[in-house]
Amino acid sequence: MAIRRAMSGRIMDRTAVVGARYMSSWWRSVQPAPKDPILGVTEAFLADQSPDKVNVGVGAYRDDNGKPVVLECVREAERRIAGNLNMEYLPMGGSVKMVEETLKLAYGENSELIKEKRIAAVQALSGTGACRLFADFQKRFCPDSQIYIPVPTWANHHNIWRDAQVPQKTYHYYHPESKGLDFAAMIDDIKNAPNGSFFLLHACAHNPTGVDPSEEQWREISHHIKAKGHFAFFDMAYQGFASGDPEKDAKAIRIFLEDGHHIGIAQSYAKNMGLYGQRVGCLSVLCEDEKQAVAVKSQLQQLARPMYSNPPVHGALIVSTILSDPDLKKQWLKEVKVMADRIIGMRTALRGNLEKLGSPLSWQHITNQIGMFCYSGLTPEQVDRLTNEFHIYMTRNGRISMAGVTTGSVKYLANAIHEVTK
């Protein structure tokens, strides 16, 4: 110890002159970055001392007591995993078992495409990681392509494709006047995009608007995308959460598959299995044949290796344990439905309360929209009032996480919204 201190003392003396040359930091010119618009909301909420505070910001499910939930099927899976297995590296493409089960959810339990091994698929770091891996892949192998992103969308989509250096354009999606889908404009944008453009589609429960195309509209969207030779990339972060039935929520994807598109899908277990912090997801790319799928998968792995080498094992084990056990899978499906139903119940309650308060505005969209979020139509100024006067936290685009609304807080929320909009 003493020797080391003496040594460092000598070092300081010897380098005192040299030290002067590097007195200022290399990072002096680094600007403080703006706070993340979504995750920053929770930070502000946590800092608030008010007993009335309500967090309807981040899209994380809460039970009717406002508490985060760990699903029973997940607890059971964890009990089975602990103490039994080692923590060795997964392959670069992740857990094969987990990926197999995950593809069944998206493509269908008995999908021919899976049997024919035409799907290149790798475990990814939840939905974010899956999108990023695809964006990097798109950049590398279709370097002249651009991505069309709906307006609005999850804010991080823009960051992901930007960091992958893929040029982005937008397409019309949300219709503010009707608080529904701007279908005609969306189709126009699809038609006007250069042939072979890449389109980002939310498979179900659009984030942040909760506005999904109907089945007929999806068929038309598929038709026009096909006519232009566009690539359809689905971000499916809420399978099971929209209607309560994962099969129903995969309808858009199944339509595209029937129509013969070679799609890509980003899947996440953050919400529907409550595995948020475990970062479990999957990226898949449907190819012409098995040979191509092998090639594509190998290239996806080449992108994953210099990013994180191989994906985390724990969450993947939970998923594969649940999905490969028929009883646990059944239990999971039940628990997903409970979550989806509670949210649907809160939509009904919020709308009901606002109408009871005699609000002059229409709140139909609260129950028309689907999934975790309600695009309330509130302006940033109104949102600020909700936060400053009522300690209600949400993103400034007026997006309310219905998963954060409870029987206990729905009246308070309705009241506050009424106050700032009447």
Add this chain to the structure above:
Amino acid sequence: MRPEFASPSSSSSSSADRRLNALVRHLATASMVSQTAVAFSPTSGFHGDSVFSHVVRAPEDPILGVTVAYNKDPSPVKLNLGVGAYRTEEGKPLVLNVVRKAEQMLLNDKSRVKEYLPIVGIAEFNKLSAKLIFGADSPAIRENRVTTVQCLSGTGSLRVGAEFLARHYHQKTIYIPQPTWGNHPKVFTLAGLSVKTYRYYDPTTRGMNFQGLLEDLGSAPSGSIVLLHACAHNPTGVDPTLQQWEQIRQLMRSKALLPFFDSAYQGFASGNLDEDAQSIRMFVADGGECFVAQSYAKNMGLYGERVGALSVVCRAADVASKVESQLKLVIRPMFSNPPIHGASIVVTILKDSNMFNEWTIELKAMADRIISMRKQLFDALRARGTPGDWSHIIKQIGMFTFTGLNSKQVEFMTREYHIYMTSDGRISMAGLSSKTVPHLADAIHAAVTRMS
């Protein structure tokens, strides 16, 4: 769209035919389907090929590909000395007792949830990791000049740090030692840096080419980034002495070269955590700045959980805070926030002094077993009279030995003796046991005497 109906054909159909047939199955009745096959018609409206049809299959990763090949081999005497993952004397992967204990504690704590971590990960994890590598009494920590963010093991920490440098640093070149871990060049290139090398290993002495290192770093442009292996250099196992580290430090500071440490083996090299961190602490002690990528894959056996941390030591606290905010902008579009499980295990162990002690004991046992394997292999080669000087096996340090065998000899050893290792002659000592040392010694002896 009307499909054309043709007589049944059993030949393999094009992918377009297949798709059309799938559609027919939906539209037609069962009896119709069995009698008809559908051929692709130019008027059918299908838009054809995948936009990724030009993608060719990538070669196997040179390191991870070794395990793939090993798994395929049916031989009962096969030996996997490829990937740097610790094995017990029985050749089994090891989960440390203290890690199992921590996992049980987490499992039994019903109040634990799986919510998203903050973008920078678990705050306590970051603090404890900084303490571990910089020392509890580090002035940089005391003065709040360190920002630490949780990342996906060593790889992820390197990548996030490199992306930050590519965006905010005035120099876009990183100098990496020759040789280095196979994944290093790709990590930095994909992050947007350009990669150059500096001499490091001397194949004739199987030790350091220190003169070459000083010359190459000495001629690097001022401000260049320099990758340094904190201890237990991968793949060579050749580390600078403390005096050599001091010379490196002085040279780098005089040229304002930015150190980027890769610390993947703290505790594994000497068996002592503080000793293995000396190189880093020497640099931090002079008040200058540096980057450190830390991994818990090996020293806590958490490999697949992907636990690591990136630390940036800055000259001032406000700078560290600004740097952290920019690191978040790199992380958010990459994976949003890091995985919770592995980091929670680390926190559980590091914050409890009893568990911490247990960990240091288990860690030392792993390091000692590896040192013993080195001795056994060295003795076995000497006993066989294998030509050459094999003292580097006991001089080199850490998980790997750079045998000096060439790729032909390696290929021979794989073919004839079912020994799996990377073609650069690197063997993972962690994959050896007293039982398997003789087989490896035989293989090396044969390779050296029959193939040159």
